[in-house]
Amino acid sequence: MVERYDLPADDERTSLRNGVVRALRAVPMHFTSPINIEGLSATDLFSMNTLLGGAIEDQTVATLNATRAIWDPNGRWADYEFRRYSESFPDVRLENMRGAEPLIGIELKGWYLLAKEEMPSFRFRASADAMTVWDLLVVFPWSLSNVLSGTPVLEPPFIEQAKYAADLRTQYWENRNASAKPVTHPPTHPYPAPGTAYSDVVYDDRGGNFGRIARIQGLMDEWMAETMDTRLAGISAKWWVRFFKLFDERGDLEAITKKFDRLARETNQNPIWVEEVVDLVRQLMKL
Structure with missing residues (x-):
């Protein structure tokens, strides 16, 4: 049975991580974006995450830094800030300019609420060995303020221990059916250098589905259901998606x-x- 890893009580990163979790939950109420969408065709809505996902993730990191008073109320980590590296894992790291190892990593994903699949579609393939027990997997749902137009608005995020999520994903894959093959783990370590191998490898994935953790029962189900009930202009997001699908x-x-x-x-x-x-x-x- 897969269980979450214990966080050492005597390690400063544990209290820091708890503060970061509080800050992540506060990000939606502090989030602002210069992006403003107008004149978008309803049938183009499903591509929004591809078009704007990266920019919104950058702005989410900026908001996280702007809420420093939540995760560093005593100024203990004054010379650290969150930085996003879109081509590295994890893609957000709390680090300083001296080149020391990051204190905490966040694999940050955006989920456009009106996406056709009605669930996050990203792949989380990183090996559990590529992360520490303090690292987080975070998914922020977002939509436009006027459904078809306006500025991006964030909803409460999904936050999970990344190492636990990786273990759960591996267990699911290796036990999904009687013919499932074992997952191969590359030799890696936390905060791997860009260009090095850190993703687990599978040999029975013709459909490219390994790492789609939104499909793993018991991990995100309840949160996804609650999030799809988010009201956009008075209507639950799930009904907007089903309506727009008619025209697609x-x-x-x-x-x-x-x-x-x-x-x-x-x-x-x-x-x-x-x-x-x-x-x-x-x-x-x-x-």
């Missing part, structure tokens, strides 16, 4: 309208999607 599929207006009516009947059983909004969207479909 091939079919004439009559076929789309029939599918929408079925969706409307389904959501009428759910008070989150109020009937006035359904009627408004139906009118828009006639334009």
Whole structure:
């Protein structure tokens, strides 16, 4: 059975890590972005994470540094700051200019709430040996302030011990079916240098699914379900996704309208999607 690693109580990084977790939870309320989207076609929404994901992750790191009072209230780590390295693992590191080993690493991911799959699609393939017990895996859901337009808005993040998540992923892969093959771990260490091998290797992954930890039962399920209930303009994100999917599929207006009516009947059983909004969207479909 996979269990989380204990954090040494006598190590300064443990209290620092606890402060970083508090700061990460506070990031959504402090987050600001210069990005403003206008005139986007509804059918282009699904590509938003590809278009803006990196910029939003950069801005998330800037917000984390701006909340230093939360993770370093006594100024103990005044010469340290979080930096993002998109081509390294982990991609966010708390480090100083003297080149000392990072204190904490964060593998930071963004999840666009209106993505077609209704779950994070990133791959987390790093070996457990490539991280310390203090390192974190963090996923920030985001959307636009006006659903189809506006500025990025962050929702409460998923935060997990990265080393534990890597172990759980390996256990899942090696036991997913009777013919599953073992995962091979490369010789690596925490904070590997760029260009070195740090990802686990599998030999039975024709579909490229190794590392899709959002599919591992018991890791992110509850958080994803709660997050997909996030209201965007009064409607749960999951219903927005299903509505937009109607227009992403091939079919004439009559076929789309029939599918929408079925969706409307389904959501009428759910008070989150109020009937006035359904009627408004139906009118828009006639334009």
